[in-house]
Amino acid sequence: MAPSLCAICKTERALIKRPKNHAKLCKTCFITIFEDEVHHTITSSKLFYPGEKVAIGASGGKDSTVLASVLKTLNERHNYGLDLVLLSIDEGIKGYRDDSLETVKRNAVQYEMPLKVVGYDELYGWTMDQVVETIGKKGNCTYCGVFRRQALDRGAKMLDIKHVVTGHNADDVAETILMNLLRGDLSRLSRSTSIVTGDSKSDVKRSKPLKYAYEKEIVLYAHHKKLDYFSTECIYSPEAFRGSARSLIKQLERVRPSAILDIVRSGEDMARLVPGESSSTCGGTCKEKKTTAPVAVEDDIGGCGSTNSRAPGGEMAAMEKQLRENEASEGLEVDITKTVSQRKDGATDNQKALPLRNANKNSKPITRQVLGNCKRCGYMSSQDICQACMLLEGLNKNRPQIQI
């Protein structure tokens, strides 16, 4: 018999083994099913409404390029009626963005979408290069992530767009779930599983239509559609927990391909079991709302796109130290609440961060962060001053010394 045939059309030769479930498909059927699945995610989660203006967070990398391509295709095929715009952030890393921004510019032409590029200098008065000059290379993944998260929202605001979609995929979500289990952060665990983030307090809604798409399938899709993308990798290493979770995900996928989606499923289910989470206390009545009900941002999913594996020390070492100090101070009897809240304030968010951050924070109850708005910039935040403004304050204090 001839080489195996596509499991779907049963006429073409199967050329692709789907990373997700090892089904053997032809090129056309793979592209179709990939698009159909994203369409299903979009409709079942009711992500868009007709006429909505949507900004695609575009980095020129594979995820956002595939997202732009798929959204354009689906928008036309299913008459979503979306007004799609590419929104790109220039972090101000010399040499790093030049090529990827060129890629995004070409994408804008290829997909006939308007493009808006927003620079960190415009938004924060700091380029990433200047940040690195000031604080050194360690820990700037934090800055990069925090700044980038707000940058998209602020850029969207400038364009008067209320919805930003990002290219986060199933691997990213699974990674964030394992990372938050490792660092014992149930609050973030439950928030990171949501397909939509942002609530009434934020002006901009965020969503991730590729949430259930495997990274490997995104690469395959880009390859077979011959998409024009730039292989970007954040030049800074990820924090230790993320790096550790990432290498673990890769191993699990090798052992059982379904593991990535299974982790996403577990994460979504566990989100309902987190004490104090609103979703765990509501009955069946808010079921429909649940798929689209936005939750707080700060999900810090996939700060950078690096594939660096386990980075030594950093956040993990800081947390280990903090936990040990708690254990020591409490004797053998470890008070769980205190451990977690201290860790949360001390080590979770930043490693070598500026001293003023820790000084400013007091222990907070663990279960639920109350979200308000940053007193300086108005961005949604669980603290008085949002992460970006805190980081900026530290940077600005350091600036004179460095520059004089």
Next chain:
Amino acid sequence: MQEQHADTQSSGGAPSPSKPLCVKCRLHEGTLDSRSQLVCRDCFSKFISAKCVKQVGIIGKDIRNPGSGSGAASQKKKYVLGLSLGVSSSVLVHLLNENVEYQLAKGRAAPFDLTVVHVDSSSLFPNNGSSSSAEETLDRYRKRYPRFEFRRVPVSDVLNLSTVDWSTLLPPSDEKTRPENEQQLSELVDRLPSSTSRTDILRLFTRHLLISATRQNECHALLLGHTTTALAELTLAETAKGRGFSLPWQVNDGPVAVVDYQPAADEPTTSQIQIYHPLRDLLRKELVTYATELTTPPLVSDLAISISSHPSSGPSQQVVSHKDLSIEEVMFLYFAEVEENYPSVVANVARTTGKLVRILGGPGAAGNEEAEDEDETTANGTSDKKRERCGLCSMPLDEQGDERWRGELGDEDVHQKEGGKGRICYGCERSLRG
């Protein structure tokens, strides 16, 4: 840290200044690392015993609680201990024996009766060694701990249990209601799609058998040897197998529902059993130190314990390709590494997972969810009966999660393979049908 000790060792009888003192007793030389502090052998052993004894005390109080038992406070407590022949459950046997000896030496009665049960899976999983070797190994335990009863239960005994809804394991076309003999059970296991699936199903069978042994002997509780490291592994492994929903029932101590699918009865009946993890505050590496250096003769050699592999791999496991590892083994290797440098992070994983809430109640009912505390046995008993449970792992079915997942992923994704007859959870579905 070492400078500090140097300051304090002015009193006589101290070892030479080059050798650090134990931070706990400040009498002996500190030679062992305990939570990043140097302690002496004595203090290390005491630390291990104290952590275990504390948990055993908690169990004793729980059992005495009128809500959870037959109310006979004077009645002697009876426990079953699940022995994998790995280092943790072996150390648990050792520590419990120590506890009993200590009480007897003080002229008190033994605080509990213990039956140690080893579920022998060698017949279904040939690379786990032969059953004769399991029996031989158990003889070593019997010799060392004559006060306890040691029993070997072949895993095929699971065929006699009605706590498994056997229809879930058979394709609908099958005329049988359950596998009829060891051969058929073995074929069923062989058909499972991966090493992860086989390990997963074996773990469920073992759990069913241990629960059954506990109930048969009218014991008050089942004790498992999970360390804090093992609980962290369990958390991440179950998450990776799509079993995140059931974690609150697996990681915490306390009552767990047991469902009986008696062929005669129309409806399955639900009862309860108490499960505890007395080593939950200890790291695996601490138990390895204990078993190799602090017991005489060393447990590891005396009881032929393998310390380098996951219990499910068995002693004869060769280096296999990474693809053939199970998710449990991946996690075992991963946490062995994390535990080395970040033991408190490992401990924190288990603690955090323990805070997840057990959701009760049936689907669709308003206000159907409530926290299930360890002592909330009566509330549990009543609402549990209405609730549907997985026919294979006995965990509650997550209707809400299933419905949402179907909605989010659509049908294309699901393999339309032959399904079983009874209802099972997402995690069991994955293991049976890949």
